Amino acid sequence: MRRTRTALLATVAAGALVLTACSSGGGGGNSTTENKDAKVKQSKSAQQLAGQITFGDDAASKGPAEPVPGATPGGTMNVLERDSYTHLDPGQIYVSNEGQLATLIHRGLTTYKLDNAGKYTVVGDLATNSGEQSDGGKTWTYHLKDGIKFQDGTPITSKDIRWSVERLFAPFITNGPAYLQQWLANTAGTDYRKLLPDGPYKGAHLPDTLLSTPDAKTIVFHFPKPQTDTPYLFAMPGYSVVDSAKDTKQAYDKAPVASGPYMIKNFDQGKSMTLVKNPNWDPNTDSARHQYVDTFAITFNHQAEDSTKRLMSDSGENQTSVSFDNAVDTDNTPKVVGDPAIYKRTVAGYQPFVGQIDFNMKRLTDFDVRKALALAIPTKAVYQALGAEYGAEYAGGFLSPSLAGYQKADPLGKAANPNGDAAAAKKILTDAGKLNTKITYAYVNTTAGQQYSVTIATALKAAGFDVQRKELPSDTYYDLIGKVDNQYDIYASAWGADWPSASTVIPPVFDGRTIADQAPNYAHVNDAHINSEIDRIEALTDPAAAQKAWFDLNTYIVTKVIPGVPTVYYKQLQLFGSKVGGAVYNNMFSAIDATKLFVKQ
Amino acid sequence: MLRFLVRRTLGAVVILLFISAFTFFLFFAIPHDPALLSCGKNCTPDNLKTIHHNLGLDHPVPVQYYLFMVRIFTGHHFAAGNCPAPCFGYSFANSEPVWPTLIDRLPTTLSLALGSMVVFLLFGLGTGMLAAWRRGSAVDKVLSSASLVLSSMQIYFVGPLVLALLVYNNHILDQPKYVPLTQNPVHWFSGLIIPWCVLSILFTANYTRMARSTMIEQLQEEHVRTARAKGMSGAYVFFRYAWRGSLIPIVTILGIDLGSLLGGAMITEWTFQLTGLGRLAIDSVTKTDLPMLMGVMLFSSAMIVLFNILVDAVYAFIDPRIRLS
Numbered sequence: 047m048r049r050t051r052t053a054l055l056a057t058v059a060a061g062a063l064v065l066t067a068c069s070s071g072g073g074g075g076n077s078t079t080e081n082k083d084a085k086v087k088q089s090k091s092a093q094q095l096a097g098q099i100t101f102g103d104d105a106a107s108k109g110p111a112e113p114v115p116g117a118t119p120g121g122t123m124n125v126l127e128r129d130s131y132t133h134l135d136p137g138q139i140y141v142s143n144e145g146q147l148a149t150l151i152h153r154g155l156t157t158y159k160l161d162n163a164g165k166y167t168v169v170g171d172l173a174t175n176s177g178e179q180s181d182g183g184k185t186w187t188y189h190l191k192d193g194i195k196f197q198d199g200t201p202i203t204s205k206d207i208r209w210s211v212e213r214l215f216a217p218f219i220t221n222g223p224a225y226l227q228q229w230l231a232n233t234a235g236t237d238y239r240k241l242l243p244d245g246p247y248k249g250a251h252l253p254d255t256l257l258s259t260p261d262a263k264t265i266v267f268h269f270p271k272p273q274t275d276t277p278y279l280f281a282m283p284g285y286s287v288v289d290s291a292k293d294t295k296q297a298y299d300k301a302p303v304a305s306g307p308y309m310i311k312n313f314d315q316g317k318s319m320t321l322v323k324n325p326n327w328d329p330n331t332d333s334a335r336h337q338y339v340d341t342f343a344i345t346f347n348h349q350a351e352d353s354t355k356r357l358m359s360d361s362g363e364n365q366t367s368v369s370f371d372n373a374v375d376t377d378n379t380p381k382v383v384g385d386p387a388i389y390k391r392t393v394a395g396y397q398p399f400v401g402q403i404d405f406n407m408k409r410l411t412d413f414d415v416r417k418a419l420a421l422a423i424p425t426k427a428v429y430q431a432l433g434a435e436y437g438a439e440y441a442g443g444f445l446s447p448s449l450a451g452y453q454k455a456d457p458l459g460k461a462a463n464p465n466g467d468a469a470a471a472k473k474i475l476t477d478a479g480k481l482n483t484k485i486t487y488a489y490v491n492t493t494a495g496q497q498y499s500v501t502i503a504t505a506l507k508a509a510g511f512d513v514q515r516k517e518l519p520s521d522t523y524y525d526l527i528g529k530v531d532n533q534y535d536i537y538a539s540a541w542g543a544d545w546p547s548a549s550t551v552i553p554p555v556f557d558g559r560t561i562a563d564q565a566p567n568y569a570h571v572n573d574a575h576i577n578s579e580i581d582r583i584e585a586l587t588d589p590a591a592a593q594k595a596w597f598d599l600n601t602y603i604v605t606k607v608i609p610g611v612p613t614v615y616y617k618q619l620q621l622f623g624s625k626v627g628g629a630v631y632n633n634m635f636s637a638i639d640a641t642k643l644f645v646k647q
Numbered sequence: 648m649l650r651f652l653v654r655r656t657l658g659a660v661v662i663l664l665f666i667s668a669f670t671f672f673l674f675f676a677i678p679h680d681p682a683l684l685s686c687g688k689n690c691t692p693d694n695l696k697t698i699h700h701n702l703g704l705d706h707p708v709p710v711q712y713y714l715f716m717v718r719i720f721t722g723h724h725f726a727a728g729n730c731p732a733p734c735f736g737y738s739f740a741n742s743e744p745v746w747p748t749l750i751d752r753l754p755t756t757l758s759l760a761l762g763s764m765v766v767f768l769l770f771g772l773g774t775g776m777l778a779a780w781r782r783g784s785a786v787d788k789v790l791s792s793a794s795l796v797l798s799s800m801q802i803y804f805v806g807p808l809v810l811a812l813l814v815y816n817n818h819i820l821d822q823p824k825y826v827p828l829t830q831n832p833v834h835w836f837s838g839l840i841i842p843w844c845v846l847s848i849l850f851t852a853n854y855t856r857m858a859r860s861t862m863i864e865q866l867q868e869e870h871v872r873t874a875r876a877k878g879m880s881g882a883y884v885f886f887r888y889a890w891r892g893s894l895i896p897i898v899t900i901l902g903i904d905l906g907s908l909l910g911g912a913m914i915t916e917w918t919f920q921l922t923g924l925g926r927l928a929i930d931s932v933t934k935t936d937l938p939m940l941m942g943v944m945l946f947s948s949a950m951i952v953l954f955n956i957l958v959d960a961v962y963a964f965i966d967p968r969i970r971l972s
Binding site for chain 2 (some may be wrong): 220317
């Protein structure tokens with residue numbers, strides 16, 4: 047799930063916030079957040095995540111979901127959100143806040159189940175399991191559950207799934223993810239549209255050699271190449287089901303037909319949304335969601351500072367309020383964590399983003415120079431600017447703890463020594479005869495960007511670099527560093543995985559064959575070993591073997607190529623009212639898990 | 648009188664045309680592609696081209712402006728969705744026609760502006776008249792000093808302060824929010840009382856000073872002094888002669904202020920999370936949402952121009968010399 051570019055910039059430069067213990071939910075869940083040392087909780091969080099994400103079978107996918115301890119039905123939950131929802135059509139949903147909403151109103155073939163012990167499983171959602179692969183991972187078969195319906199009571203069939211896939215090729219679908227389309231068409235970019243230029247709207251369909259629906263409950267995908275991440279793919283909100291009989295094309299974006307536990311009663315764009323229970327959602331078909339709350343009353347335009355102050359006050363209706371996405375704002379974080387009565391009403395976890403200082407390999411071709419840069423840069427400056435332990439965790443590599451198969455490693459010693467090692471860097475430069483190498487450091491002109499850039503530039507000068515700082519405006523920052531021929535040597539960026547697999551991190555960020563203007567390979571790294579390893583790992587059919595291979599490749603990139611230095615794993619701290627129960631942070635959504643919430647009676 | 652109104656209305660149309668053209672061309676001078684808003688993560692050149700076409704951004708800017716003006720009256724079916732007349736475009740960011748959004752936001756702004764007007768007129772004129780009546784006394788000095796202090800207060804400072812004191816910390820008043828008057832008059836009132844008062848602070852101070860000075864001026868007019876000389880009571884002269892005379896400049900300024908407020912009180916709406924036209928304007932700017940920005944600009948401009956005409960009309964009604972000028 048991705049944030050908007052604006053939000054991404056904010057994570058790079060400003061400071062989204064905090065987080066610790068992923069499963070430590072207060073407010074009536076199975077555990078209560080206690081005012082313990084945050085670092086302890088962070089460490090625990092990473093350990094809990096490592097290697098825990100598994101693909102669920104029929105038993106794991108069978109409803110109803112495990113009850114949330116202490117949960118009581120009924121009541122209205124007030125939700126304070128910053129951004130309104132631009133898109134409600136599943137095919138147009140990509141950004142994180144819309145994905146969070148989608149968990150309440152839409153369902154796909156698979157989804158993420160977070161159990162009361164904090165374990166994540168990819169389970170069958172509409173399907174009976176997370177997927178049955180054959181033909182070396184090229185063919186994936188799904189069987190639909192009994193009793194799954196749209197909000198009007200119409201049964202969901204394989205025809206709806208086919209329709210939902212085929213309409214993604216239509217020209218009006220421009221915002222959602224394109225992985226599935228590209229996998230089916232076996233092509234990059236938007237060439238996939240040639241496969242079905244008008245979608246299904248003029249009677250054409252994808253051939254059975256790619257997508258077959260032999261009966262009303264069976265769907266078979268035939269990919270030209272092995273796709274072992276298919277269960278993750280279908281858990282993306284962008285691949286949720288659309289009612290084929292009620293598809294209104296563009297208008298569906300404002301009035302979609304719900305398949306999840308809630309449906310839209312009222313949506314006033316930019317102001318408010320009301321969700322009520324979907325009477326045709328059957329809990330026995332859903333192993334991940336609940337329907338405790340009667341009504342979600344969502345209002346928009348609440349900046350983090352506003353939502354934090356409201357929730358801190360815990361007055362009146364704020365007692366039954368929560369924000370799915372808003373973090374505690376930086377200025378109020380000390381008050382929140384310093385007051386045990388407030389802090390117990392928080393949850394914390396990882397965001398998908400990993401920050402890095404990119405080294406432009408079109409300009410910095412000398413390995414020793416890059417290594418000296420990596421050693422000298424004080425990542426503590428970024429860490430502090432993001433709210434310290436409540437907004438970040440020191441990174442040892444480019445792969446986040448929220449990814450499946452995470453292996454904690456710090457091969458460059460950056461997490462262990464976040465102040466940087468100017469002496470070691472200077473020795474490398476001296477030995478290589480590269481003292482006083484000119485470095486143009488581009489940084490974003492936000493408060494945080496300005497703060498940490500000064501510290502980093504000072505450290506680089508101490509290490510023997512001739513540093514020139516270049517301030518870039520925040521609204522065009524990524525446009526400027528995204529140009530292949532940009533005239534900067536180092537600059538910060540951040541990247542978040544679309545699903546908890548390194549396959550959505552290393553290929554887009556480090557595959558040299560994808561270098562292009564505005565492509566996320568901001569360092570312009572083009573290493574033959576990385577490229578060949580990407581091809582090899584993507585062909586692996588054993589998820590565990592693939593996970594290990596990705597993390598091995600990560601170590602190779604960090605130590606043998608050094609296209610940048612990882613700085614921090616982004617985290618987030620969230621607050622909720624005293625009468626909100628079941629509040630648990632879900633690392634897969636980077637937000638409070640809305641499907642578990644209840645109002646304390 | 649009719650000729651006067653027709654002349655002023657035609658002038659207003661020209662002003663609005665100029666504002667619309669200025670805003671439109673200024674927007675495209677910004678080096679930022681608004682289609683990126685709708686392009687998502689996988690923003691390839693092909694995708695961008697499709698969105699340009701869907702939003703009508705593939706035409707030259709002058710053509711886009713011409714089409715924008717024509718479609719206000721004819722409506723248009725964009726690839727992104729239908730936009731019936733009056734069509735002020737289709738929002739890039741919200742994927743909605745602009746006009747219904749403006750109409751949807753208007754009641755919030757209307758409630759805020761009119762409620763605030765009542766407060767600042769009541770207190771502003773009241774204290775101003777009192778200060779004028781007691782000119783030179785301690786009351787006058789206190790009120791004049793207070794108005795000076797209040798006029799230096801800013802909403803972005805007073806607003807959060809009032810929220811902290813009355814809402815967050817002491818739970819005395821409800822969280823500010825807009826509830827339609829027709830839905831629940833009590834909640835409408837309780838939800839807006841803080842924004843009304845905060846927005847009124849600056850206006851109250853200004854109207855106090857204005858009312859005081861114009862009233863003092865009127866009290867020194869010959870006809871007022873004549874009335875006093877004829878033996879009329881001070882209160883009678885004050886309200887019967889001086890008060891009426893002082894209203895003319897106040898009505899003039901009030902018309903302009905109200906027109907501006909109906910265009911959206913941006914900082915107040917932002918401070919209290921009220922989703923009116925002011926908030927919409929801020930969002931449109933930050934999201935580079937040209938159609939919505941154009942809609943808000945034209946609506947706000949129209950309000951200001953309209954109230955200027957109304958003020959001129961009232962002024963002309965009061966003073967026939969205006970009609971002849």
